[in-house]
Amino acid sequence: MDKDTPYHVDGPVPETPGSGEYPNPWKKTEVVGTRVPKVDGYERVSGTAVYPHDVSLPDMLHGAILRCPHAHARVLKVDISRAEKMPGVQAVLTGESPGADMPWYWRRGKSFSKLFDPHCRHEGEEVAAVAAETPLQAFDAIKAIEVEYEVLPFVIDDEAALDPSAPAVHDSGNAVGEPSVRERGDIAAGFAEADVVVERTYRTKCEIHAPMEPHGSVARWDGNRLTIWDSTQGVYSVQETMAQAMGLPLANVRVIGHYMGGGFGSKLEVGKYTIYAALMAKMTGRPVKIFLPREDCMLVTGNRPGNMMQVKIGARSDGTLTAIDFKSLGSPGAYSAGAGATSMAVYLYTCPNLRAEDTVVYTNAGKARPMRAPGFPQCAWALEQAMDELAQKLDICPIELRLKNIAKELQTEQAMPFTSNELAECLRKGAAEFGWSKARKADPADGHLRRGVGVAACFWGYGGGPPSTVIVKLYSDGSVNLNMGASDIGCGTKTWAAMIVAEELGVAVDKIQIEHADTGTTQYATSSGGSKTVPSDSPAVRAAAYQVKRQLMEMAAEQLEVEESDLELHDLEISSRSDSEKKVAVTDLGKLGRQGVVIGTGYREPNPEGKITFPYAAQFCEVEVNTRTGEVKLLRFLGAHDSGRVLNRLTYDNQVFGGMVMGVGLGMTEERVLDKQTGKMANANLHDYKIPTMKDVAAEHFCVPIDIPDTEFNTTGTKGLGEPATIPTAAAIANAVADAIGVRVTDSPITPVQLVGLLTERKEA
Ligand code: MOS
Numbered sequence: 001m002d003k004d005t006p007y008h009v010d011g012p013v014p015e016t017p018g019s020g021e022y023p024n025p026w027k028k029t030e031v032v033g034t035r036v037p038k039v040d041g042y043e044r045v046s047g048t049a050v051y052p053h054d055v056s057l058p059d060m061l062h063g064a065i066l067r068c069p070h071a072h073a074r075v076l077k078v079d080i081s082r083a084e085k086m087p088g089v090q091a092v093l094t095g096e097s098p099g100a101d102m103p104w105y106w107r108r109g110k111s112f113s114k115l116f117d118p119h120c121r122h123e124g125e126e127v128a129a130v131a132a133e134t135p136l137q138a139f140d141a142i143k144a145i146e147v148e149y150e151v152l153p154f155v156i157d158d159e160a161a162l163d164p165s166a167p168a169v170h171d172s173g174n175a176v177g178e179p180s181v182r183e184r185g186d187i188a189a190g191f192a193e194a195d196v197v198v199e200r201t202y203r204t205k206c207e208i209h210a211p212m213e214p215h216g217s218v219a220r221w222d223g224n225r226l227t228i229w230d231s232t233q234g235v236y237s238v239q240e241t242m243a244q245a246m247g248l249p250l251a252n253v254r255v256i257g258h259y260m261g262g263g264f265g266s267k268l269e270v271g272k273y274t275i276y277a278a279l280m281a282k283m284t285g286r287p288v289k290i291f292l293p294r295e296d297c298m299l300v301t302g303n304r305p306g307n308m309m310q311v312k313i314g315a316r317s318d319g320t321l322t323a324i325d326f327k328s329l330g331s332p333g334a335y336s337a338g339a340g341a342t343s344m345a346v347y348l349y350t351c352p353n354l355r356a357e358d359t360v361v362y363t364n365a366g367k368a369r370p371m372r373a374p375g376f377p378q379c380a381w382a383l384e385q386a387m388d389e390l391a392q393k394l395d396i397c398p399i400e401l402r403l404k405n406i407a408k409e410l411q412t413e414q415a416m417p418f419t420s421n422e423l424a425e426c427l428r429k430g431a432a433e434f435g436w437s438k439a440r441k442a443d444p445a446d447g448h449l450r451r452g453v454g455v456a457a458c459f460w461g462y463g464g465g466p467p468s469t470v471i472v473k474l475y476s477d478g479s480v481n482l483n484m485g486a487s488d489i490g491c492g493t494k495t496w497a498a499m500i501v502a503e504e505l506g507v508a509v510d511k512i513q514i515e516h517a518d519t520g521t522t523q524y525a526t527s528s529g530g531s532k533t534v535p536s537d538s539p540a541v542r543a544a545a546y547q548v549k550r551q552l553m554e555m556a557a558e559q560l561e562v563e564e565s566d567l568e569l570h571d572l573e574i575s576s577r578s579d580s581e582k583k584v585a586v587t588d589l590g591k592l593g594r595q596g597v598v599i600g601t602g603y604r605e606p607n608p609e610g611k612i613t614f615p616y617a618a619q620f621c622e623v624e625v626n627t628r629t630g631e632v633k634l635l636r637f638l639g640a641h642d643s644g645r646v647l648n649r650l651t652y653d654n655q656v657f658g659g660m661v662m663g664v665g666l667g668m669t670e671e672r673v674l675d676k677q678t679g680k681m682a683n684a685n686l687h688d689y690k691i692p693t694m695k696d697v698a699a700e701h702f703c704v705p706i707d708i709p710d711t712e713f714n715t716t717g718t719k720g721l722g723e724p725a726t727i728p729t730a731a732a733i734a735n736a737v738a739d740a741i742g743v744r745v746t747d748s749p750i751t752p753v754q755l756v757g758l759l760t761e762r763k764e765a
Helices: 041-046 135-143 187-193 235-246 272-284 294-300 343-347 376-394 398-405 423-434 436-441 493-505 533-560 590-595 649-669 729-741 752-764
Strands: 061-067 073-079 089-093 103-107 110-114 126-132 146-151 180-184 196-203 216-222 225-230 253-256 288-291 307-315 321-330 354-360 449-459 469-475 480-484 512-516 567-570 573-576 583-585 597-603 616-626 632-642 700-705
Touching: 061 135, 061 272, 061 294, 073 126, 089 135, 089 272, 126 135, 126 272, 187 307, 187 321, 187 354, 196 376, 216 272, 225 235, 225 272, 235 253, 235 272, 272 288, 307 376, 321 343, 321 376, 343 354, 343 376, 343 449, 376 398, 376 449, 376 649, 376 729, 398 423, 398 449, 423 436, 423 449, 423 616, 423 632, 423 700, 436 449, 449 729, 469 493, 469 533, 480 493, 480 533, 493 512, 493 533, 533 567, 533 573, 533 583, 533 590, 533 597, 590 597, 616 729, 632 649, 632 729, 649 700, 649 729, 729 752
Parallel strands: 061 288, 225 253, 321 354, 480 512, 632 700
Antiparallel strands: 061 126, 073 146, 089 126, 103 110, 180 354, 196 307, 216 225, 216 288, 307 321, 449 616, 469 480, 469 597, 567 573, 573 583, 616 632
C-alpha cells in the first residue's frame, strides 16, 4: 500500500526457502481455536522475564545521549574536553569518533542525514553520546559537553511547510517528492451522476506510540563478533542493519530479543542508540547499555503523523457510490517514513470513479515511524465519517450503505480477486450482537445526557506470506522443542505457536519449550509487524510439526507392521484405526530411542498467485454525551473481525480490546503538542501526553470473531488481527457522537472543550 512502510514488498513476492510438502487445511481442531493463557504469562507478570531493559552484564557501562534542544539548528562546535574528565566516563562519542561518520535515514535507497548530523532538523536530534560506569554518571557527563549552536528558523505546521518561503528542512526543499496520485474512472462524471454529495475536511493529530518498555539496547563484543540485546520487533532486521553499519558479515552479528515491552511499529527499525552502544563497546572493550529516558522516546522514536484530509464523496439515491475525491496532507517530521492516508479509501468500497492524492511534507519535528496500521485509522476517521453523513443525507441505515458498497475485488487496473472478504458478515453479525437496530432507535435520555450509537468499517492492507522457517524437535521422552525466529511483541506469538504444535502432535501445550527471536540460534522470520506474524509464521510452525508427525507415523507403521494411513496420533500414542490392539506410545518407538530426536523443518508455503488477502473489521460503539460539560462516556464497544481462523480465542479477544483502547486514544485523548513559539514538544511525558486509562475506555467490551478460515490463503486459514483492531475505533466514536447530539466532530481528539465549542456554535447559528 504505502511504499515507505517497512513491510512493503516491491516487485515479486519473497521466495519460500524450501520446496515443500504442506499439510492440508485442518478439518477439525482440538487445541486451535480454544482459550489458552499465554505460555509465558507467569514470567511476564512475576518479573522473572528478562526484557532487554533488564539485561545486566558483568563489567557493563551505561550510555547517555546529548540531544539538540532546538527545533532547528546547526551544530558549530562540540567541546568534549570537560565531559571526558567527568567521574566514571569511559568513552565520549561524536561524529568525529572512529567509525561514527556514517549515513543515516534513507528513503528509497538514498540517505539524507548522518549518524551525528551537524544539521539538527528537529528537537532531540543526536549531538554526542557518553558511556560511563553508572547511568547517573553518564547523564551528568552529557551535561558537561559544551555545544555551540546556530539556531535556525523552523517550520512545524504542515500547510506552512509547503510555502516556498518556509524554512527549508532539507536543502532540496520540504516536499517529499511529488504528491502521489491514484486514479480510476472520471470523478467529474461520477459527481455529475450523484444525487447526494458530502464534502468536508477532517483532521487527525499526531500520536506517539508510547510502549511500556522504552527503546534501547545492550551491545557486547567477543573478538569480531557482536551480540546485541534489543527491544525490537524483528531480530533479523536489526542484524541486517547492524552488520551493514559495522561492516561485519551477517553471521558475526547475533541479535537477541526474547521479550520486549511493546512497539506498535516504533521498534521495526534500528535506533541510533544501538549503533552508539556498539561503537562505544568497541572503544572501551566493555559491554554498553543504552536505554532512552521516556522524554527521548517521545521525541525521537517515532509517531503516527497527523493528517489533513479533504474528502468529497457522491452517491446515487439508492446508496451506490459514484465518486470519491480524497486528498491528504501529512508530515513524517524531518525524515521520510511515509505520511500517506488515502489507501483505505481507494480499496474498501466499490467506486468506479476515484482520485486519491497524498501530499507529504517535511517539518522540523520528530520522525514518523509506522504506527499500528500506518495511515489507516486516519483515513477511517475521514472516510467512515463521510460515509455516515452520506447515509444520513440519503436516509439509509449506515450499515446498509456499507453493505451495498463493499468491494468485490481489488480495484486496480487488473482487478484482483480476494482470497476472502467477510466484511459483510462483520457488519451483519456485529450489528446483531450489538443490538444495533434497537439501540439506534432508542430515544435519547432526558435533558442534557444524550445517547448515540456509531459504526465504522475497515480493511487492512497487508496479508503476509513467505519467507518463514521453523524447526520442531521431538525428543525420545516425548518433550518438544519449537524453534522460530519471530519476536513475540506481546500478542501471544509463542502461545499460538505452541498450540499449533500441540494440535499436530497431540502433546500438551506445556510440554513444548520455545526458542525464539535470536539470530544466533533460531530460524529465519521477518519482523513482527504489519499484522502478518500469524499468517506468515503459523503455517511454517504447522509444517514443521507435520514433518515430525510424518516421521513418527512412519516409525510406528514399521514397528506395528500396519499401513501408515491406518494410524492416528493422540496424546503421544499412535494407534491403528482398524485394530485397537495395535498401538505404541511415541516414547516406545524403537527408532526414536536409537535416534534420540526427530526433527521437522517447516517452510511457509507460497501465497496463491493472482489473488490478494486482507483482514476486515467493523466496530460498533454506544456513547453518552453530556451536552453541558462536553464529556463523552463510552458505554459499549464491539469489534466484529474477519481475521480468518481464530488460533487462540483469549489472545484474539485481547488484541481486539487493545486495539480499541488505542483507537480511543486517537479519537479522544492523544495529541502531540508542539509549541508554536519554540517548535519543541510541550507534552513529552506520560503525564501531559494522554494515553487512555481505565477511566477513558468503554465500560463494556465485546469481541465477535467471524471465524471463517481463509483456506485459499494458507494452511492455517489465518489472516492478521493486530492492526485492524484499531483502524475503525475513532471513527465509530465520532459517528456515535454525531448520532447522539447531531454534531460532526471533524478534528481529533474529541475533547470536552471542543464539543462545548461546537455545541455553542450550533446554538448561536
Ligand atoms: Mo506495526 S505498525 O507493523 O508494528
